[in-house]
Amino acid sequence: MIVTIDGVAASGKSSVSSGVARALGVPYVSSGLLYRAATLLAHEAGLSPHDPALVPHLEAQPLRFEPLAGGNRLWLGTRELTADVQSAAVDAGVSAVAARPELRAWVDRRLRALTPPFVAEGRDMGTAVFPHAQAKFYLTASARVRAGRRAAERPEAVDEIEAALILRDERDRAQSVPAPEAHVIDTGPLSLQGVIDTILAALPQGAAPARTS
């Protein structure tokens, strides 16, 4: 079974996917983390997103991706990259990397090599990468709501975060389209657990965990 959870930046994809994956007892897979890793490694190697040497460079790196239900982790050999790829600098550069078809193909190859069951989150999991997924969801919320949530975990001011989110939404628009059959959820009025419960309740029979009450 594959469940896809796509959505706009900071709409809650990772937190919600982790909660759904834990309830189902399966891993979740953050595709954004791979685009972030590519961005950080390109920057550290002094390669632009357009450089034809970038994909061969990435292929040569000892990059290891741990898609755990509790949270995805990323390693370069023994160096953990998980926190490094969540910086404002990576946020600012990642859309240019994600716009490159050869980089998208590099990420998609790594994702399709994973063995189901899992919950996959990102922008195009339900459309391009796993079009045959059994259940598809798409998360939204206003930029202000998303910025407010992010401000609780980052040092930047809420206005600055909101402006950066609006810019990233615009740059990611091409690949951030809900699948026609996706359940679209406005997370604005919902708690994190409320979103998780909405998704669990909408899963096809057999995929959802047994209800106790």
Ligand SMILES: Nc1ncnc2c1ncn2[C@@H]1O[C@H](COP(=O)(O)OP(=O)(O)OP(=O)(O)O)[C@@H](O)[C@H]1O
């Ligand atoms: N429904 C919700 N109610 C309140 N807070 C939420 C909700 N959903 C997510 N959050 C909080 O919003 C923040 C952003 O969530 P998260 O990192 O899961 O989003 P994301 O879509 O994966 O982000 P990104 O696109 O940057 O990877 C986190 O602090 C998370 O706890």
Ligand SMILES: Nc1ccn([C@H]2C[C@H](O)[C@@H](COP(=O)(O)O)O2)c(=O)n1
């Ligand atoms: N399937 C995906 C996942 C991510 N991206 C791009 C767009 C985002 O700006 C960036 C980081 O993702 P996030 O951590 O915010 O989920 O990666 C994409 O194009 N396709």
